Amino acid sequence: MSSLSAGNLSAEPDHNSQPLLKLRGVVKIYPTATGGFQALKGIDLDVYAGEFVAIIGKSGAGKSTLVNMITGVDRLSAGEVWAGDVPVHQLNENQLARWRGCNVGIIYQSFYLMPTLSLLDNVILPMDMSGAYRGRKSVDRALELLRQVGLEEHAYKLPAAISGGQQQRVAIARALANDAALIVADEPTGRLDSLTAETIYEIFSGLVQAGKTIIMVTHDESLARRVSRCLYVADGEIIPCPVDKEIDKADG
């Protein structure tokens, strides 16, 4: 794992260039029997290449909704999401799937590895779908990614043969398959013990140092405070993370 070793996070994001991700006035309204529930109330956000952004907030605050707007898994009700020059909010389903497959690596709390495929095949899968790497090249690349997360020796095992923390490392390797610039992780350590969570954090830190941009939703505040930027979502709005004791106040 030498190439992913953790270190300081001082890699300076370049604020002079265009943001990697730009949200403007993002609103999400879910229809309910009593009218509509406004899950996001006009979010503005710029994320620059090389940033490690943590998003915290109570459950129901809108964290996952926000992430779903960024990955295009869910549709926004109003506003704009730009990934570089790409208007994510205007893409149709097919365009979204293609854009996402090549430009965003997504990591979930529950790993979502295909249980009947080897770890190697799980990592090859996104390459296969995008066509970015084929044949022997995809195998070599997948083995290299598994090596980076320390699991090359297990390449041909099924997910059930390894631990949850190891499965999440495979999910990270899979998220890197097409060399996406942006990694979005929704509670990546939510089902892991604290020691394993630390390993995942170290891998993320190494990725940021290597130039990736990471947006991580987490309920682990101590983790959130160690990254380059911490955002707090409360009641559908976004603010910089309050200092420790002020969080209750921020929720009003």
Added chain:
Amino acid sequence: MADRNLPAAGAERSCGRNQKNLAAMIEMVNIFKVFKSPAGEFTVLKGIHACLYPGEFVSVVGRSGSGKSTLVNMLTGIDHPTSGSVRIMDTYPHAMSESRMAVWRGHNLGIVFQFFQLLPMLSLLENTLLPMDFCNRYPPAEREERAMQLLRLVGLEQHAHDLPTAISGGQQQSVAIARALANDPPIIVADEPTGNLDSRAAENVLGIFDSLVEAGKTVLMVTHDRSLAERTHRTLVISDGEFVDEIRRQG
């Protein structure tokens, strides 16, 4: 073939033919599994013998900790026996390298787990198609039609283009079964396939297994639910790492 080798020395018993004069499809001979921990050695499987014949629907029941999942792991190659031999058709999978076993498994075993783990970004159709891309049994042009047929088989054709979040847990497990069938494996191994489902959804999954058996598949299902086990041809009861009872219901 270089992959095949003979059963381990000490394999005292092997399977004969059944009443239909068929040779066993799966043969487990004298399987021991010992886990080593700082607290000492723990023997989870203590000399397991089992013979499964083509077209059988066999259940393995036992309490948690009885060794039933470990037993399944011996068949799927998730884990290796400490001693003893496993033969599946004409292959001794544990004699293969892991990479060859992965390929062999893709062709011959359909595995269904308690947790379905469908990929959330992909439609049910795409989830079902995926294993075909890793096993060149079906030409690319035929794959989508086959995936649709499999979704029809589990009653979800009309949801083919939905995402997994749009359907219930029971329906997701049905898709996982369709996915396990993608490469038309002759053997289905299911480890607590209904463990995460309510009884009606469990009933539906059993119905799918019944139709697979009717179509000639061999199904081994591990469950802690004895009422579901009663629906199978034969139940093996495992306790403390050994088969302690066998209940035959037909042929």
